[in-house]
Amino acid sequence: MTRVAILAAMADELKPLVRGWQHERRNGVDLWRWGYDEGEWVAACAGAGVGAVTRAFAEVEKDGLISFVFSTGWAGALRRDIAAGKSYAISGVVDSLTGERFSAALWSEERLLVTSPKVANKVEKRRLASTYNAALVDMEAAAVARLASMRGIPFYCLKGVSDAFDDNLPDFNRFIATSGQFQLAQFIVFCLFRPGYWPSLMRMGENSSKAAKAIRGSLLEILDGTGVIRKRNGYPNRKR
Numbered sequence: 001m002t003r004v005a006i007l008a009a010m011a012d013e014l015k016p017l018v019r020g021w022q023h024e025r026r027n028g029v030d031l032w033r034w035g036y037d038e039g040e041w042v043a044a045c046a047g048a049g050v051g052a053v054t055r056a057f058a059e060v061e062k063d064g065l066i067s068f069v070f071s072t073g074w075a076g077a078l079r080r081d082i083a084a085g086k087s088y089a090i091s092g093v094v095d096s097l098t099g100e101r102f103s104a105a106l107w108s109e110e111r112l113l114v115t116s117p118k119v120a121n122k123v124e125k126r127r128l129a130s131t132y133n134a135a136l137v138d139m140e141a142a143a144v145a146r147l148a149s150m151r152g153i154p155f156y157c158l159k160g161v162s163d164a165f166d167d168n169l170p171d172f173n174r175f176i177a178t179s180g181q182f183q184l185a186q187f188i189v190f191c192l193f194r195p196g197y198w199p200s201l202m203r204m205g206e207n208s209s210k211a212a213k214a215i216r217g218s219l220l221e222i223l224d225g226t227g228v229i230r231k232r233n234g235y236p237n238r239k240r
Contacts, residue, residue: 001038001039001040001064002038002039002040002067002068003039003040003041003042003060003063003064003065003066003067004039004040004041004042004066004067004068004069004070004223005042005043005044005057005060005061005066005068005069005070006041006042006043006044006069006070006072006219007043007044007045007053007056007057007060007069007070007071007072007073007140007144008043008044008045008071008072008073008140009045009046009047009048009049009052009053009073009074009139009140009180010045010047010048010073010074010182011030011045012208012212013045013072013073013074013160013212013215014032014043014045014072014073014212015212016212016213016215016216017043017212017215017216017219017220018032018034018043021033021034021043022034022035026059027055027059028046028047028055028179029044029045029046029055029056029059030044030045030046031043031044031059031060032044039067041223042060042063044056044057044059044060045073046059046180047176047177047179047180047181047182048119048139048140048176048180048181048182049117049139049140049176049180050115050117050139050140050142050143051179051180052140052179052180052181053071053140053143053144053180054143054147057069057143057144057147066148066151066153067153067154068153068154068156069144069147069148069153069154069155069156070156070157070158070219071093071138071140071141071144071145071155071156071157071158071159072157072158072159072160072215072219073138073140073159073160073215074138074159074160074161074162074208074211074212075113075136075137075138075159075160075161075162076119076120076125076136076137076138076161076162076163076165077125077135077136077161077163077164077165078114078125078128078129078134078135078136078137078165079129079135079165080164080165080166082135082136082161082164082165083161083164084161084162084163084164084167084203084204084207084210084211085160085161085206085207085210085211085214086160086161086210086211086214087158087159087160087161087211087214087215087217087218088111088135088136088158088159088160088161089104089109089111089156089157089158089218090104090111090112090113090135090136090141090157090158090159091103091104091105091109091110091111091112092104092110092111092112092113093112093113093114093115093141093142093145093157094112094113094114094115094132094134094142095114095115095142095143095146096114096115096116096117096128096131096132097117098142100142100146102142102145102146102149102155103155104145104155104156104157105154105155105156111135111136112132112133112134112135113134113135113136113137113138113141113157113159114128114132114134114136114137115137115138115139115140115141115142115143116128116137116138116139117139118139118173119139119171119172119173119176120137121169121171122166122167122168125137125165129165136159136161138159141157141159144157145157156222158215158218158219158222159215160208160210160211160212160214160215161207161211162204162207162208162211163204163207164203164207167200167203167204168196168197168200169197169200169201169204170187170190170191170194170197170201172187175187175190
């Protein structure tokens with residue numbers, strides 16, 4: 001049986017992909033399944049950060065061995081040529097806390113992502129870009145790559161860009177609970193009295209929606225209904 005795990009942080013990142021799939025919530029993790037004759041795709045999210053995505057991985061793993069794993073969801077651009085609203089395949093991931101580097105499937109273009117323990121603001125984006133020569137930043141991919149490496153599972157990384165390199169955004173970190181859940185109500189109250197952020201937040205909302213749809217399109221180009229990774233547009237054909 002082929003099982004493809006698709007891990008993200010937030011439900012909205014997966015919404016275009018999992019529409020119509022079987023859904024359940026278990027131990028604080030949202031799980032969606034789409035089954036076919038020889039296996040299933042399982043999408044999961046539990047919140048932002050290493051701890052949350054580790055819980056999501058564990059819940060997927062409880063139901064059977066994982067054949068492939070995808071780290072997906074939103075990321076921030078670390079270069080001006082990385083466009084918000086689009087999806088990008090990642091060839092390598094670096095953990096900014098430990099310095100560990102992980103290879104993803106060999107795509108047609110080298111593109112590095114750095115995983116940070118917090119949401120990167122404009123200043124932090126510049127530091128990460130300079131330090132790691134990376135194209136994107138997220139909070140989960142290195143953890144997924146590490147878990148996959150420990151188990152010998154092929155690791156893929158596909159990210160949609162929610163915010164551009166120069167976007168001026170509020171500090172999201174203060175609204176992320178220790179569980180990884182985003183405290184939306186508190187964030188809305190905070191932003192109501194800071195209209196300077198409204199234009200950039202509106203752009204981010206539009207780009208996040210476009211990026212989630214782009215992730216869906218890219219995943220469906222890569223995966224076919226038998227769990228095989230298509231050899232298409234530079235994507236490798238790898239079956240386990």
